[in-house]
Amino acid sequence: MNSISDTSAVRARRVAKRLRRRHWAERRFRLYGLTAVLLSVGFMVFLFANIIGKGYRAFEQTYIRVDINYAEELIDPNGTRLAQDLADGNYQGVIKASMRAQFPDVVERSEQRKLYGLLSESAERALKDHVVGNPGLIGHSDSVWLLADDHIDLLVKGEISTEAAEEDRRVDDQEIKWMAALTAGHRVERHFNWSFFTEGDSREPEQAGILGAVKGSLFALLITIGLSFPIGVAAALYLEEFARRDHFTDVIEVNINNLAAVPSIVFGILGLSVFIQFFGLPRSSPLVGGLVLTLMTLPTIIISSRAALKAVPPSIRQAAFGIGASRVQMVLHHVLPLALPGMLTGAIIGMARALGETAPLLMIGMVSFVADVPTNLSSAATALPVQVYLWSSSAEQAFVERTSAAIMVLLAFLLTMNLLAVILRNRFERRW
Amino acid sequence: MTTNSIQVTAAPDHSLPGEPVETRTVGQISVQQPVLSARAVNIFYGAKQAIKDINLDIGLHSVTALIGPSGCGKSTFLRSMNRMNDTIPGARMTGRITLDGEDIYSGDQDVVQLRARVGMVFQQPNPFPKSIYENVAYGPRIHGLAVTRADLDVIVQSSLQKAGLWSEVKDRLSHPGTGLSGGQQQRLCIARAMAVDPEVILMDEPCSALDPVATARIEDLIDELRDKYTIVIVTHNMQQAARVSQRTAYFHMGELIEVGATNQIFTNPGHRLTEDYITGRFG
Ligand SMILES: Nc1ncnc2c1ncn2[C@@H]1O[C@H](COP(=O)(O)OP(=O)(O)O)[C@@H](O)[C@H]1O
Numbered sequence A: 001m002n003s004i005s006d007t008s009a010v011r012a013r014r015v016a017k018r019l020r021r022r023h024w025a026e027r028r029f030r031l032y033g034l035t036a037v038l039l040s041v042g043f044m045v046f047l048f049a050n051i052i053g054k055g056y057r058a059f060e061q062t063y064i065r066v067d068i069n070y071a072e073e074l075i076d077p078n079g080t081r082l083a084q085d086l087a088d089g090n091y092q093g094v095i096k097a098s099m100r101a102q103f104p105d106v107v108e109r110s111e112q113r114k115l116y117g118l119l120s121e122s123a124e125r126a127l128k129d130h131v132v133g134n135p136g137l138i139g140h141s142d143s144v145w146l147l148a149d150d151h152i153d154l155l156v157k158g159e160i161s162t163e164a165a166e167e168d169r170r171v172d173d174q175e176i177k178w179m180a181a182l183t184a185g186h187r188v189e190r191h192f193n194w195s196f197f198t199e200g201d202s203r204e205p206e207q208a209g210i211l212g213a214v215k216g217s218l219f220a221l222l223i224t225i226g227l228s229f230p231i232g233v234a235a236a237l238y239l240e241e242f243a244r245r246d247h248f249t250d251v252i253e254v255n256i257n258n259l260a261a262v263p264s265i266v267f268g269i270l271g272l273s274v275f276i277q278f279f280g281l282p283r284s285s286p287l288v289g290g291l292v293l294t295l296m297t298l299p300t301i302i303i304s305s306r307a308a309l310k311a312v313p314p315s316i317r318q319a320a321f322g323i324g325a326s327r328v329q330m331v332l333h334h335v336l337p338l339a340l341p342g343m344l345t346g347a348i349i350g351m352a353r354a355l356g357e358t359a360p361l362l363m364i365g366m367v368s369f370v371a372d373v374p375t376n377l378s379s380a381a382t383a384l385p386v387q388v389y390l391w392s393s394s395a396e397q398a399f400v401e402r403t404s405a406a407i408m409v410l411l412a413f414l415l416t417m418n419l420l421a422v423i424l425r426n427r428f429e430r431r432w
Numbered sequence B: 001m002t003t004n005s006i007q008v009t010a011a012p013d014h015s016l017p018g019e020p021v022e023t024r025t026v027g028q029i030s031v032q033q034p035v036l037s038a039r040a041v042n043i044f045y046g047a048k049q050a051i052k053d054i055n056l057d058i059g060l061h062s063v064t065a066l067i068g069p070s071g072c073g074k075s076t077f078l079r080s081m082n083r084m085n086d087t088i089p090g091a092r093m094t095g096r097i098t099l100d101g102e103d104i105y106s107g108d109q110d111v112v113q114l115r116a117r118v119g120m121v122f123q124q125p126n127p128f129p130k131s132i133y134e135n136v137a138y139g140p141r142i143h144g145l146a147v148t149r150a151d152l153d154v155i156v157q158s159s160l161q162k163a164g165l166w167s168e169v170k171d172r173l174s175h176p177g178t179g180l181s182g183g184q185q186q187r188l189c190i191a192r193a194m195a196v197d198p199e200v201i202l203m204d205e206p207c208s209a210l211d212p213v214a215t216a217r218i219e220d221l222i223d224e225l226r227d228k229y230t231i232v233i234v235t236h237n238m239q240q241a242a243r244v245s246q247r248t249a250y251f252h253m254g255e256l257i258e259v260g261a262t263n264q265i266f267t268n269p270g271h272r273l274t275e276d277y278i279t280g281r282f283g
């Protein structure tokens, strides 16, 4: 179909031009892709830098070394040395006396109260535990590291600008002076914040820990995985391997897909009216939280389990039938073991989603302030993402770093779970 | 609710094995010692009829080849002989197939037991993704054929020997069956079928995925197995049918056109369609 004028030289030039255009198009396309990737990586770096930058300080707390005089008349006036009597001792008095001794020139009442306020209210409890554990201290003295109050902690961490006008900051000049004196006397140190991981929530930021929320999430997820995995796998097995394709299974399939798309808050409302109002299960409990998350995760697990079953080639089923396996044997001996890694991967991803879920838990009351670490499935609790929400809406500045620290803990769990899913997939995924 | 959806309607009672049957098939549909006999078999996929009124006996300890153009229903008919069609949603059959005189579609026939007596080898080698040993041992295990591990070892070894695979795999029985070559995999599948001691082995184009050398080995194997087993083989390769079978049945669009001794079918076909097919006029 070449015209006469189309000499080979002309054609060669045309071909070369086309080729150039094609290379250009390819390069351009690759550039678009690269831009998209860089953009998302950039957002992620920004997110992590922001969170870690704000949150890392929460992993350290300020402690003040105080010389304590364990006066018998305050701690154990009757001299019994019985643990129950020691527990009733006036440790606040002990601490106050020790602080006064540290700063003897502070005599005015209100000044003294401010002085005591350098320390956290939990210092009293820490000292009590210390004495109950070592009754021999009574009548002697030693120096003890006691937790500083949150505004002092912020000051030491440099988060309160000392340049601002005195009435605009939470620590006044006198407190700054006292802290300078203590620092000069090597009485101020930052220690790793163990209690952040071992304590429940608190109104006092320096005492607030994340264990309550972690355990609440853990309990809820135990319920969720324990219910949604077996139920989801059983449903998927039934639909894929046993049910005959008809209108009934079509309707079920459509419903499952729709359910997976229902906003999670709706499951929260469902849980509220069914589990709490109808069945009377305890409000705010991980039990109800887990049940609601089960409802939410179930469709996802069914869908991913069915995909895992579909990926098992039909030839395996034929082979099993051909040798005389019953349908149940075929499924249990051959198909299920091959599909299980895929099912587990789906389940872990579903769990990760459930772990990050907040809205339905708000509906069933897992959003209240709970100071006690939950001990069982029906004790009042909150969950990790809800804890983030609670702390982020707290007024105290010291909760800002704790919010970010809680997010870091949550992200650590999520990343671990996703990593596990990836490892599982790479290790066990079979290619036919 | 399972997909075991084959519905069997009562067969017209002209169909006792060995008795003359009214049929349009050219050649002798019955044999002296029938193991399997199909009478008035029709098979449908939904509304579509894949097999039309087929009568055929399968003789003891011989190789019967089913040939015919693609889509003519060879596999469908083969699967009806161990009720593998039961596993296909929408498949339905009428008529009667007997194994040693017993109706295999009757209510008291256990499908699982039937498939132990009538084994099957598929077009694509499909070993389980388990060890070679486990592949062969699986059948005896689920059918309770071995009491002790030693019994099982004996069954595994003899099955692999019969399939001509023992010397190649005896040092790596714990290796995955899927790691073998295609031809070895297919022989493993044959060993697996033989491990439950079947009377009949159905083979659906067992060599179509294999190279010529592996094909030759399987053909030799089929020839050896004929002493002990009754074999029905579907093949689209007419040379293969001529080499391994004693009797050949030619299918065309769901009908059994002609059946007879293999050398007679290939040298002196009785029906135009058979002749056209074996001379390569269509296929
Ligand atoms: N599972 C199935 N569902 C529906 N139709 C089928 C199925 N298997 C086979 N068929 C149809 O039945 C006819 C016979 O198929 P088959 O027995 O596979 O032929 P062959 O093995 O001779 O090539 C074909 O028309 C095919 O389309």
Ligand SMILES: [Mg+2]
Binding pocket: B074, B075, B076, B204
């Ligand atoms: Mg076929």
